Amino acid sequence: MTHTTKTPVQQLCDTLHLTAQEVQTLKVDGNSPFPLKISNDFFAQIQPKQPNDPLLKQILPLQIEHQVAKGFSQDPVSDLTFNPTPSLIHKYHGRVLLIASPKCDIHCRYCFRRHFPYSEQSNTRHWQKALAYIQQDKSIHEVILSGGDPMSLTEKSLVSLIQKIEAIPHVKTLRIHSRTPVISPSTAPANTFLEWATQTRLNKVLVVHCNHANELSHQTETLFLRYKVAGFHLLNQSVLLKGVNDQVEALETLSHALFKQGVLPYYLNQLDRVQGAAHFEVTDDTAIKLHTQLRERLPGYLLPKLVQDLQQATYKSPLISSSI
Ligand code: SF4
Incomplete structure (x- = not known):
């Protein structure tokens, strides 16, 4: 048997x-x-x-x-081309992105870093070099913690890292990109982390990642309120995903649900073309049509910007029709 x-x-x-x-x-x-x-x-x-x-x-x-899809790659946004030292990505003027953690509490199938070499790139042993890089470049005014998910770090490690960033005088803003507050509000940092947040001199931005209104709950609402009270500006970015949120009603409902919980829709990202995620792709024309319909339904402050991350562009590019 x-x-x-x-x-x-x-x-x-x-x-x-x-x-x-x-x-x-x-x-x-x-x-x-x-x-x-x-x-x-x-x-x-x-x-x-x-x-x-x-x-x-x-x-x-x-x-x-x-299935191997044409035009899709393992590094769709060229992270590794803008990588002056392990764990640091310096692509945008005045801002750097620190890969603070290799881990997430969820694996999103469309993740643009699903092939990222975390073992070489994301380790606390790299932080010292990354911080030294930020220290020597006075044009860097904003540090973005990314990953993986920076909020998957222990609160102690997270606070220790951001205190080191705070000690660099020319850094004015800390931005955290995290899906944890949405997908795991019961374990998201909220104690030592919020104590730090209420005292820091830094401007604080938290960009959460929610693709569908069903991801939000009473727990997320309570947590967002705590972050807000501690002085965070709360924004959301979504990825446009076939079969998940590629209907105008779903996107409209998401914007209203986020606003009800104190979060402003910021970006609606066209899918980054990472191998393994081609079945989630919505064509550019469909994305633009959906966004136009959304514009007709929402007040301007609830309309996320429709953007794409082009490999060599040093900014998020608006997605516009090629026929214009
Ligand atoms: S939470 Fe973000 S980094 Fe983690 S798997 Fe999902 S998309 Fe990727």
């Missing part, structure tokens, strides 16, 4: 009460090198018995990810 152990992907499908037929139709991948990873809070927001749930689609590994 042979025993077959179910993979975490199959276990997830079982827990969500997907039928064998539904799982077969989805063509799930139980052995992806970028494996299934999901936080408890995010799991709780997924609707059971819904193979097309917009949250499930973001985290379920599929066999289609193995």
Whole structure:
């Protein structure tokens, strides 16, 4: 008699009460090198018995990810071309991006850093060199913590890192890019971190990452309020994803839901063309049409900018019609 152990992907499908037929139709991948990873809070927001749930689609590994797609690459935004020292990306004028953590509490299937060489690039041993680089370049006024997810660090490590950044006089603004407050509000930094935040001289911006209104909950609302009270400007960036949020109603609902929780929509990113994520791509024409429809429905302050990250551009480029 042979025993077959179910993979975490199959276990997830079982827990969500997907039928064998539904799982077969989805063509799930139980052995992806970028494996299934999901936080408890995010799991709780997924609707059971819904193979097309917009949250499930973001985290379920599929066999289609193995198809090599033309025009897609392992480093779609040229991170490694603008990498003066390990863990630091200096692409934008006056700002640097520090890969503070290699880890996330979730694996988003469309992640543009899913092939990023974290083992070479993201380690606390690189911080000293990265901080020395920031120290010697007085044009750098803003440090962006990214990852992985910087909020996956322990609060102690996170605060220790940002205190070192704060000690550099020409740095005026700390920006944190994190999906943790949305996908894991119950574990997001909120104690030592918020004590630091209420005392710092730095301007503080927190850019969260939410793609669908179903990701938001009472827990996210409570957490966002705490960050706001501590002085953070709260913004959101989303990625436009086929089958997840490529309907004007979904995007409109998301903007209103974010605003209700004190967060302003900032960017709607066209998908970065990373290998494994081609099935999420919405054409530029469709993206522009959707954004125009969204503009007709929303007040200006709730309309995210539709942008793309072009490989050699040193700024986020607006997505505009090639026929204009
Ligand atoms: S949270 Fe961000 S960095 Fe982490 S897997 Fe998702 S998209 Fe990638």
